[in-house]
Every structure is written in structure tokens, then in C-alpha cells.
Amino acid sequence: MKYKGYIFDLDGVLIDSSVIHFNGWKRVLNRLGADLDYETFRKEHFGKRGIETLERIFGKGKFDGGEVKQLSDEVDSNFVTTVAASGVPISGGLQFVRALKGSGAKTALATSAPRQNVDAFLDAFHMRGVFDAEVCGDDVTRGKPDPEVFLKAASGIGESPEECVVFEDSLPGVTAAKAAGAVCVALLTTTTREALSIADYFIKDFTDETLIRIIRPDGSLGAKARKKT
Secondary structure, three states: OEOOEEEEOOEOOOEEOHHHHHHHHHHHHHHOOOOOOHHHHHHHOOOOOHHHHHHHHHOOOOOOHHHHHHHHHHHHHHHHHHHHHHOEEOOOHHHHHHHHHHOOOEEEEEOOOOHHHHHHHHHHOOOOOOOOEEEOHHHOOOOOOOOHHHHHHHHHOOOOHHHEEEEEOOHHHHHHHHHHOOEEEEEOOOOOOOOOOOOOEEEOOOOOHHHHHHEOOOOEEOOOOOOOO
16 A cells, blocks of 8 residues: 555644643633633643634533634634744654655644634744645644545545545544545654544654654555554
């Protein structure tokens, strides 16, 4: 088998942005009379859409669509203004994407984050033009674990999802990748291997030697790196 496309989530996969998002949400929630500790946020809310976070904390129906957008925009504006100073790239990730691009492989970004966050990331880390397709939360109607974002990313690079590798760090993301029919490599940056057990492979970050065994320079599957490496 030879992979023809490589699709990357953003938060928790290419950058460690959990503290940035936590600080944004904590300010919003404190103003609304709620509190949230970092570990709870990281385990239950990180990588989720704003509506999901608000409904989980306050229940459904408390906020209308306009209020949800306003609150989510406030959190996202914090990301935009602080990502360059506070965002920490996942080890080896940006170099790996650039190397794939340089080798002629097709690459895509597929994230639940809004376009303004994607643009801030691309500018802060000089990644403009590195991805052949970019699909964000503004481009889909259904969030992860629905596979829509990965199906659109694969379509955007002109490949079937079955011939693509998706890099994810959350259970909704891994579930979406598998539902799309893609091979999924789970990064253990935000949760445990047990929580992501439905993934095909596991790496701690992009310096993990397991990655070399999974994906050889020509894009083929390593013979010794079968399922559950």
C-alpha cells in the first residue's frame, strides 16, 4: 500500500494550544458564573466546538446561536492574539509536514477550528502554502466525530480517504478519521493510548521512531509496522 495523502488536525497535533484555549474559555466562563480547571478542560473540552463546551457545562438551550457565536469568537480572538507567543509546536510536526510537501506528497489541514485560528497558525509558524488543502470548522456543517472534515480534506487534495493517513489526538477526531475510511495515526499528546484504542498506530510526537517504521520516505507502509504498533 502506498499513501497518497497526509491529513493533519491542528490543535494537539501540530501545536500544543491547550493552555491558550483554556485561558480563553476560563475568562468567558468566569464571567458567566462558571469555573473550569485545566485538567477537566484538557480531558473533556479541548478540541471541541464552542457549542459543545457550552452545552456540556450549562446544558442545552441556555444560549441561542448568536450568543454561542459571540462567546466562541471571544475565545478564538484570544487564540489569534496569543498563538505566536504562546503556541508550542508539537515536536517534529511542522518539519514533518514541510518534508512531506518537499517530497511531492499531498498534504491537508483538517480542523474544527475556525478560519481565523487557522490563518493565525499559518502566519505565526510560516506554514502558508505548505498544505495543498485546508478545511476548517467554517467549511463543515457537522463536527467530529462526523467524518465530514476529513472527507472534504481528502477531496480537496484529489484522493480517496482510503489512500490517506490522518493524524489526530482526540477520540472524536480518531473516530471521524476511521469513519472516513482513512488510516489513523494517534498522537498521545492530549490523552491516553487506551482512550484512542480504535486508532491504527500511536506516536508520542513526530520524533517518535515508530513514525519512521509506519511511513517510509516513499510513502509506503512499513512491513513491520502493522496495526497497533
